[in-house]
Amino acid sequence: MITGPLSAFDHRMAVFDSDDGFVAAALPFLGEGLGACGEPPPVAIAAPHNLDLLRDALGRDAKDVTCIPHTDWYTGSAANAVARAAAYLTAHAGPGGRIHLVMEPVWSGRAGRSARETTEWIRYEAFANLLFAPQATTALCAYDTRTAGPAVVAAARRTHPDTEVYEDPLRLAAELDAVPLPSPPAGAWPLREPHAAAVQRWAAARGLAAADAELFAAAVAETAVALAPLADDALLWGEAPACVCELRSVRRLDDPLAGFVPPTASAAGPGLWYARQVCAYVDIRDDADGATVRLQFA
Template sequence: MTAHPADLSPPSPPHGEFDHRIAAPATDDAFLAVALPFLAEGLAAPQEPPPVAIAAPAKLDLLRDALGADAKDVGLVPHTDWYTGSAANAVARAAGHLAAHAGPGGRIHLLMEPVWNGRAGRSPRESAEWIRYEALANLLFAPTATTALCVYDTRTAGSALLAAARRAHPDTEVYEDPLRLAAELDAVPLPPPPPDALRLPAEPAPDAVRAWAAGRGLGDADAGLFATAVTEAASLGPVAGALLWGEAPGCVCELDLAHRVDDPLAGFVPPPAAALEAGQGLWFARQVCAYVDLREIPGGGTSVRLQYGLSNGPQHGHQHGLRYG
C-alpha cells in the first residue's frame, strides 16, 4: 500500500516519554563504552525496574565481567531468546515485557541487539522489514516512558542496514518521519504471483486454504495457522479475489480487498488480550506469518499478501498484548 503525501501525518496517540536511541559500536570496547553508561542510567532511574540487556551471548559475557557485582541487578537475555521470528513478533515480545515488567507508564531501560548476522540482517527483504519495525516503534511505543538503546554492531550489521536504521531513530541527524519511511518501503514492488497460482472464490473458505496448504507440504498445525491467518486478513474485506501459491514452508496467499486500508499501523498495535487468538485480524496474521505486505491497488483497493514461513520463522507462543498503565 503506497501512502500519499496527504496521508503522512502521524496518528496522535497520547505521548509518554519514549526515548529511542541508536549506537553503532565497532569493537567490544566500544560496545561497553555505550552499554555500561546506559545500564547505569537505568539502575539510577526512579520508579524503574532493573534494566535489561538483550544481546549476543558473547556480549552478555562482556557485560557480566564489566559489571562485576552489579551484574545481579541487570537482566541479561540472549538475543535468540527475545528475537524469535519476524519483526512483528519483536513488537509482541517488547509489548509483553513492558506489560509484565515495566514500571509506571512503561518505565524501563532496554538495551537491544538482534542477531544481525542471522534473520534480521540476512537479506535486503528481511532488513527492510526490520527497518519498518524500527520506524513504527516510534509510534507504537509513543505512549510509554520506555528508554531503548538499539545496538548495531558494525562488524555484523553492515553499512546499508545501519544507514537505514539511523533514519528510524530520533537521536540522529537523518531521522525520518516514521510514516514517510514506511511508505518508502511500501513503494518497493512485490514480485508478481506466478502464472500457475490457484485462484479462489472471493471469500476463501478456511477448510479449502488448510487443505491446499497441507497439500503443499505444511504440517497440520502450520496449515491450520496459515488458514486462520488468511481468514483474519480476509475479515478486513470485502474480498474481491484471492490467489494461493508456493510450497512449504513459504506458502503464500494474496487477497484483493475492495477498499483501501489507510492505517499504517494496521496489525502492529497489540490487542488488549495477551493470548494470540482468532478475532485479532491483521495482528494475528502478522504474528504467525513471516511477511504480511499491504499494497494499494489502482482504483482504490488494497492487496494483502501473506507469506507463511521461512527458516528461522516465527515461533508461536511468545506473543503478548500490551496495556499501558
C-alpha cells in the same frame, strides 16, 4: 540519580565495531537505568558473548541487570518483536513503562539476512517510535557493524530520533511500500472463498506440516474477514515453508500500522494482528481501487 516527570519513548541508537565498543556504549546506559529513581532493573538483550562482556564490566552491579540472550527474544517476525516488547513492558516496566532496555538484534539469524528481512526490520524500528510513543521506556538499539553491515546501519539511523538523519516513521513506511510487489506466478491457484479448511488442505498438499498449515489457513481466513468485501479470488502459490496467499479488497486500508496494533474488543476478530504474528511477511499495498494484502508463511 534521575528525577523529574515521566517522558515519552526515548529511542536511541549505538553503533560499534568491536567488543570494547559494545561495552563502551552499553555500560553507561545500564548505569543510567540503575540510577533511575524508582525504575525496575535495566535489561540487556544481546548476543550471549556480549552479555558475558557486560557481566564482567558491571562487576557487583551485574546482579541488578536482567540479561536475556537475543536469540530468545528475536524469534520471529518484526510484529512478533513488537508484541514481545509490549508484553514485557506490561509485566516488568515501572509506571508509564519506565525501564531501560539495551536491544541488540540477531543479524546472523532472520533479521537482516536478506534485503527482504532488512526491510521488515527497518519498518519495525520506525514504527516503534509510534507504537511505544506513550511509554516512558528508554531503549538503546545496539548495531554491530561486523554483523549488521553498513547498509543496514545507514537505514537504521533513519529510524532513531537521536540521529541527524531521522525520518518521520510514516514517511519512511510509505517509502518502503512504494516498492511494487512482484507479480503472482502464472500458476497461482485461485480460491473464490478463502475458508480456512480449503487453505489448510492446499497448504498441507504443498508440504506444510499439519500445525503450520492450520496456522497459515487461520491467518488467511482472519485476513479475509478484515478485508471484506473481497474484490477477486484469493491466489495461492509456493511450496513449504514459503506458502503465499494474496487477497484483494475493494477498499483501501489507509493505515500503515494495520496489524501492528492488537484488535479492540469490538473488532470482528484478530484479523491482520493474527496474520502478522503467524506469518513471516505481511505486505499491504493500497491503490486507487482498494488494497492488496500478501501473506507469506515463512
